[in-house]
Amino acid sequence: MDMSEMHAIRQHVIDPEICIRCNTCEAICPVAAITHDTRNYVVDAEKCNLCMACIAPCPTGSIDNWRTVSRASAYSVADQLGWDELPAELTADQLAAQGVAADVPPAEMPAAPVLPAAASGETSFQSAQYGATLPPWSAAHAYTNLYGPKAAEKTITATVAGNVRVTAVGHEYDTHHIVLDFGSMPFPVLEGQSIGIIPPGVDANGRAHHPRQYSIASPRNGERPGYNNLSLTIKRVLEDPQGQPLRGVASNYMCDLQVGDKVQVIGPFGASFLMPNHPRSHIVMICTGTGSAPMRAMTEWRRRLRQSGKFEGGKLMLFFGARTQEELPYFGPLQSLPKDFIDINFAFSRTPGQPKRYVQDLMRERAADLALLLADPNTYFYVCGLKSMEDGVVLALRDVAQQAGLSWETIGAALKAEGRLHLETY
Amino acid sequence: MSSITYSDKIPNNVNLSEDRTLQRALEQWQPNYLKWWGDMGPDDSQNFDVYLRTAISVDPQGWAQFGHVKMPDYRWGIFLNPAEKDRKIHFGDHKGEDAWQDVPGEYRANLRRIIVTQGDTEPASVEQQRHLGLTCPSQYDLRNLFQVNVEEGRHLWAMVYLLHKYFGRDGREEGEALLERRSGQEDNPRILQAFNEETPDWLSFFMFTYFTDRDGKFQLCALAESSFDPLARTTKFMLTEEAHHMFVGESGISRVIQRTCQAMNELKTDDVTKLRAAGVIDLPTLQRYLNFHFSVTIDLFGADESSNAATFYNTGLKGRYEEGKRMDDHQLKGGTYKVLNAVGGQLIEKEVPMLNALNEVLRDDYIKDSIGGVERWNKVIEKAGIPFRLKTPHKAFHRNIGALAQVKVSPDGRVLSEAEWKANVDNWLPSETDRAFVGSLMGRVVEAGKFANWIAPPMMGINRQSADFEYVRFN
Numbered sequence: 001m002d003m004s005e006m007h008a009i010r011q012h013v014i015d016p017e018i019c020i021r022c023n024t025c026e027a028i029c030p031v032a033a034i035t036h037d038t039r040n041y042v043v044d045a046e047k048c049n050l051c052m053a054c055i056a057p058c059p060t061g062s063i064d065n066w067r068t069v070s071r072a073s074a075y076s077v078a079d080q081l082g083w084d085e086l087p088a089e090l091t092a093d094q095l096a097a098q099g100v101a102a103d104v105p106p107a108e109m110p111a112a113p114v115l116p117a118a119a120s121g122e123t124s125f126q127s128a129q130y131g132a133t134l135p136p137w138s139a140a141h142a143y144t145n146l147y148g149p150k151a152a153e154k155t156i157t158a159t160v161a162g163n164v165r166v167t168a169v170g171h172e173y174d175t176h177h178i179v180l181d182f183g184s185m186p187f188p189v190l191e192g193q194s195i196g197i198i199p200p201g202v203d204a205n206g207r208a209h210h211p212r213q214y215s216i217a218s219p220r221n222g223e224r225p226g227y228n229n230l231s232l233t234i235k236r237v238l239e240d241p242q243g244q245p246l247r248g249v250a251s252n253y254m255c256d257l258q259v260g261d262k263v264q265v266i267g268p269f270g271a272s273f274l275m276p277n278h279p280r281s282h283i284v285m286i287c288t289g290t291g292s293a294p295m296r297a298m299t300e301w302r303r304r305l306r307q308s309g310k311f312e313g314g315k316l317m318l319f320f321g322a323r324t325q326e327e328l329p330y331f332g333p334l335q336s337l338p339k340d341f342i343d344i345n346f347a348f349s350r351t352p353g354q355p356k357r358y359v360q361d362l363m364r365e366r367a368a369d370l371a372l373l374l375a376d377p378n379t380y381f382y383v384c385g386l387k388s389m390e391d392g393v394v395l396a397l398r399d400v401a402q403q404a405g406l407s408w409e410t411i412g413a414a415l416k417a418e419g420r421l422h423l424e425t426y
Numbered sequence: 427m428s429s430i431t432y433s434d435k436i437p438n439n440v441n442l443s444e445d446r447t448l449q450r451a452l453e454q455w456q457p458n459y460l461k462w463w464g465d466m467g468p469d470d471s472q473n474f475d476v477y478l479r480t481a482i483s484v485d486p487q488g489w490a491q492f493g494h495v496k497m498p499d500y501r502w503g504i505f506l507n508p509a510e511k512d513r514k515i516h517f518g519d520h521k522g523e524d525a526w527q528d529v530p531g532e533y534r535a536n537l538r539r540i541i542v543t544q545g546d547t548e549p550a551s552v553e554q555q556r557h558l559g560l561t562c563p564s565q566y567d568l569r570n571l572f573q574v575n576v577e578e579g580r581h582l583w584a585m586v587y588l589l590h591k592y593f594g595r596d597g598r599e600e601g602e603a604l605l606e607r608r609s610g611q612e613d614n615p616r617i618l619q620a621f622n623e624e625t626p627d628w629l630s631f632f633m634f635t636y637f638t639d640r641d642g643k644f645q646l647c648a649l650a651e652s653s654f655d656p657l658a659r660t661t662k663f664m665l666t667e668e669a670h671h672m673f674v675g676e677s678g679i680s681r682v683i684q685r686t687c688q689a690m691n692e693l694k695t696d697d698v699t700k701l702r703a704a705g706v707i708d709l710p711t712l713q714r715y716l717n718f719h720f721s722v723t724i725d726l727f728g729a730d731e732s733s734n735a736a737t738f739y740n741t742g743l744k745g746r747y748e749e750g751k752r753m754d755d756h757q758l759k760g761g762t763y764k765v766l767n768a769v770g771g772q773l774i775e776k777e778v779p780m781l782n783a784l785n786e787v788l789r790d791d792y793i794k795d796s797i798g799g800v801e802r803w804n805k806v807i808e809k810a811g812i813p814f815r816l817k818t819p820h821k822a823f824h825r826n827i828g829a830l831a832q833v834k835v836s837p838d839g840r841v842l843s844e845a846e847w848k849a850n851v852d853n854w855l856p857s858e859t860d861r862a863f864v865g866s867l868m869g870r871v872v873e874a875g876k877f878a879n880w881i882a883p884p885m886m887g888i889n890r891q892s893a894d895f896e897y898v899r900f901n
Contacts, residue, residue: 017805017885018885020669020802021795021798021799022668022673024666024669038794038798053485056489057489057666057669059669059670059673060673060677060886061886061890128493205470211901243457244461
């Protein structure tokens with residue numbers, strides 16, 4: 001016997017009890033190692049090169065089975081065609097009888113299946129695979145789900161303490177800054193978290209409305225410092241994304257609230273889109289429209305810290321997109337922030353007589369500064385706004401990194417693993 | 427070519443941005459499609475985050491990406507398998523010539539008809555299944571339903587792309603009409619009858635995905651052989667998605683059987699009344715559902731003798747199942763094939779020219795494939811130690827298309843009088859009572875990890891997720 005015959009291999013086999021004989025694996029196998037008869041689909045161990053191309057496309061998971069055997073005693077195609085179920089794994093004794101020492105690891109191990117990168121992510125886009133699911137190391141602890149269907153208290157009642165418009169007056173856009181006060185009831189929040197609002201009444205089917213989620217626009221110690229309140233940025237929805245007339249139930253309810261009205265709230269939600277709190281940590285914020293809410297919260301918290309004189313902040317950089325200047329929430333107040341405190345970049349995509357500019361265009365223009373920040377492990381990136389911006393923004397980050405000679409693979413992986421890139425799009 | 431451009435409004439791997447006319451046409455169709463999805467897609471579930479599989483490229487690594495997505499945000503788009511260099515036509519009169527990259531004028535009408543008929547089934551099944559979400563047996567199954575639905579939607583995109591790109595104004599009009607017909611609507615129904623039937627309950631849904639989506643597989647396989655290369659490449663990619671639909675059906679029925687057998691063994695009975703009282707679906711009822719879906723589906727293959735089928739083959743528009751793996755002359759001029767005929771109340775095999783019998787050839791291949799899965803269901807029953815076998819009915823049973831539509835035949839192939847048929851039909855096809863019983867079991871179960879009483883949990887989660895994974899977030 002040739003020595004290599006004594007080696008153990010991990011043989012690729014298909015579970016005949018789960019397989020539905022759809023032929024996908026056979027069609028996809030680049031080396032024609034998979035074959036079938038009227039009974040079973042099987043893998044020829046002589047031909048299979050463990051490339052794993054068949055693993056992801058299998059609709060059943062039956063393809064992902066492995067048995068340790070000696071090369072000489074690998075299950076033949078004929079053996080496998082006769083199976084009604086997978087054979088059990090061989091015991092150490094049985095392997096020893098085949099001439100394989102029990103403690104010798106298989107000479108040929110399949111490469112770890114390349115899991116779809118977005119498998120653990122929140123959305124299916126490529127960009128999503130870079131989004132972190134963990135908060136920055138210096139984030140404060142977030143309380144979540146204090147009120148909700150699974151909590152002891154289903155909802156908490158808040159009182160409207162303010163409702164002002166924060167865009168210029170126009171027909172197509174009407175964005176409100178709404179302050180909710182929780183009185184003496186506990187509702188601790190952090191910048192980047194969101195809450196749910198339950199609109200009163202019932203929907204067309206007579207059921208209670210679903211809660212609608214809004215990001216908090218105020219810092220942890222209250223819209224008004226030291227008060228148990230928070231603010232939201234809400235755009236009145238009058239049409240759907242295709243431009244068909246549609247009156248948003250919750251946004252119209254919220255925008256029409258009067259001071260003193262009561263609102264049913266659940267939450268808080270979110271434990272990863274949180275800001276870093278260590279000195280000299282930088283924050284890059286990229287948003288469109290009401291996606292500015294968490295950015296306002298983080299900026300305001302840093303502004304209050306700076307005023308206290310007891311915190312050495314890092315750089316703040318904001319990329320903020322809207323269709324027009326009139327439509328951009330908080331345009332005025334943002335303008336009055338000191339330039340050495342925050343670096344603000346506006347992009348307007350529908351200014352008459354001007355070419356369309358999107359946040360990713362601005363990011364490319366600021367590539368030199370962004371590249372420095374990308375290379376600094378103390379920089380945290382936050383993206384919030386319409387889903388359609390997400391891919392473009394992450395691609396822009398990639399391009400900035402690559403143009404600066406940085407490895408996006410390394411940086412992208414680090415951004416995710418270290419909780420440094422947070423995506424929240426809708 | 428295999429990577430998909432997601433920065434475009436319409437994800438695609440066909441360089442859509444370089445063909446402005448086509449891009450504009452499809453961008454005009456897109457809102458109408460979304461409106462159709464809003465009107466006729468899954469009922470009351472557009473805001474759920476569903477753990478869906480989305481293709482990001484057509485190679486093995488990229489086409490099965492999983493993540494929670496709202497269905498209206500699913501990235502429907504245009505994905506073709508990579509082109510095979512110098513592909514040759516491998517059957518029919520044009521055998522040996524280069525595959526067509528454009529539609530030959532003389533075959534335009536036939537190709538359009540084939541594509542429209544295929545395309546029409548895709549939105550139809552979404553319409554048929556739109557209320558099922560309200561009675562799902564688990565989150566896992568709900569997710570599978572939605573996956574099937576969004577992929578049927580994508581298959582519509584695939585066909586509409588071909589219509590828009592290769593058929594000009596007619597194609598665009600057909601594209602609109604695909605969104606206007608409605609399953610089961612009297613004045614503007616879907617083209618094929620099986621797609622106007624209701625899918626009233628989950629047992630029907632599983633049977634439908636097992637039997638009727640398998641018809642889809644065979645039709646797509648036949649089209650994947652086509653000389654019209656863009657059609658072949660489109661349908662090849664669709665087949666990869668179609669596999670999931672058959673998985674839902676085969677494993678769904680298998681789980682129903684498993685649960686029933688478990689109850690039979692626990693209660694030590696095969697008494698239908700007792701089993702129904704225990705809230706499981708008795709095996710004879712399963713057999714009747716099987717009979718129904720099998721017979722309705724084999725009608726979809728068309729008349730047993732068809733000159734159209736011969737023309738489609740001769741002209742290279744539509745091949746046979748696994749044409750490339752067959753060892754004959756791929757022109758079939760002299761060949762014959764046996765088809766069943768009803769003559770004087772008897773079933774008689776009749777030898778006809780092979781080319782005219784190609785519908786029958788495809789139907790017989792389909793039947794063979796269907797039986798395989800039914801045998802796997804029988805293994806589940808056998809394993810539970812229960813002496814019962816499910817069987818596909820005779821090919822002539824309950825047919826409404828072709829020569830066999832004129833006779834009444836029992837599931838075991840005996841020709842019957844009208845009276846015999848009437849006396850037994852409730853033993854062979856689901857009766858009102860059967861349907862009402864199955865309907866009565868359809869309560870909604872959506873707590874993660876919980877399953878309705880009439881169905882067993884799956885062997886394995888989607889993408890190897892755990893059984894109690896939150897496949898759907900209801901928001």
